Amino acid sequence: MLIIGDKKFNSRLLLGTGKYPDFETQKEAVNVSDTEILTFSVRRMNVFEPSQPNFLEKLDLQKYSLLPNTAGAKTAEEAVRTAKLAKASGLCDMVKVEVIGCDKTLLPDPIETLRATEELVKEGFTVLPYTSDDVVLARKLEEVGAHAIMPGASPIGSGQGIINPLNLSVIIEQANVPVIVDAGIGSPADAAMAMEMGAEGVLLNTAVSGAKDPIKMAEAMKLAVISGRLGYEAGRIGKKRYATASSPMEGISV
Amino acid sequence: MNLLVNGKRIQVPATVKTITDVKNHFNITNPVVIVEHNGEILDKAKHPEKEVADGDKIELVQFVGGG
Numbered sequence: 412m413l414i415i416g417d418k419k420f421n422s423r424l425l426l427g428t429g430k431y432p433d434f435e436t437q438k439e440a441v442n443v444s445d446t447e448i449l450t451f452s453v454r455r456m457n458v459f460e461p462s463q464p465n466f467l468e469k470l471d472l473q474k475y476s477l478l479p480n481t482a483g484a485k486t487a488e489e490a491v492r493t494a495k496l497a498k499a500s501g502l503c504d505m506v507k508v509e510v511i512g513c514d515k516t517l518l519p520d521p522i523e524t525l526r527a528t529e530e531l532v533k534e535g536f537t538v539l540p541y542t543s544d545d546v547v548l549a550r551k552l553e554e555v556g557a558h559a560i561m562p563g564a565s566p567i568g569s570g571q572g573i574i575n576p577l578n579l580s581v582i583i584e585q586a587n588v589p590v591i592v593d594a595g596i597g598s599p600a601d602a603a604m605a606m607e608m609g610a611e612g613v614l615l616n617t618a619v620s621g622a623k624d625p626i627k628m629a630e631a632m633k634l635a636v637i638s639g640r641l642g643y644e645a646g647r648i649g650k651k652r653y654a655t656a657s658s659p660m661e662g663i664s665v
Numbered sequence: 666m667n668l669l670v671n672g673k674r675i676q677v678p679a680t681v682k683t684i685t686d687v688k689n690h691f692n693i694t695n696p697v698v699i700v701e702h703n704g705e706i707l708d709k710a711k712h713p714e715k716e717v718a719d720g721d722k723i724e725l726v727q728f729v730g731g732g
Contacts, residue, residue, distance in 0.1 A: 427732030452731025455671045458691040499706045616732030
């Protein structure tokens, strides 16, 4: 069971809602993923053009916990404002702090992320900061009250998988709150690896929405996360340099 | 009456008196619309009673897909 603040979840897969080819595909992908937490963004309504369907109208919101992100914010103040806007919907009190500090790599601004996390914790939000895979920053985020730590596996949307497993493993080892690997996951193997390393969850978007068959990939990710978690709990064998026979060496009939 | 809505200066008829009237003016059907009025984020329950005045700055935001 994944526990974030005072909330409990059976699924350890958090799914983003951006960039699906169409609403029907998205709805079905969300459905088969068995996710319980959906991320989304807060943006101005396009009130000056004829209304377009909104993805939230297609989903049964009662079934999901909504995790708004603060994407678009470049300062802690902007992130706090976006979080407050989202909360005013009355639909959520969790927030994914996302303060981007570099337009090219979309890597987070560590200082503003820390400031925003501290402020939002004080305001009573359940706060899940998206962070770079910095060990010290992860610890400081926890110290200011983050309810989960969400280090990126690699840059957002890059699909490069876990490029610094050493840092990630230390972040997981030291954390007393859930570590959810966010961003950069490309394949089910990446998601399973994150879970095998002891992550409590995986948050991904493009890996599903950008797949050739997003619905099938949503199911693959669901199974990968379950499989990786089971493997972590089961405890893998150690790696050896040479072979160890699986079959008995005695009683060979020749 | 002139309002600054989502960064654009617009004119609305005199019948528009409250935030709910502004939402209706734009035929907003999305149940999730969040309103910031002159920098103050409003609880949904306040929309029908919150009055608007000439020159007010209003932000109408919604949830969109994102990761």
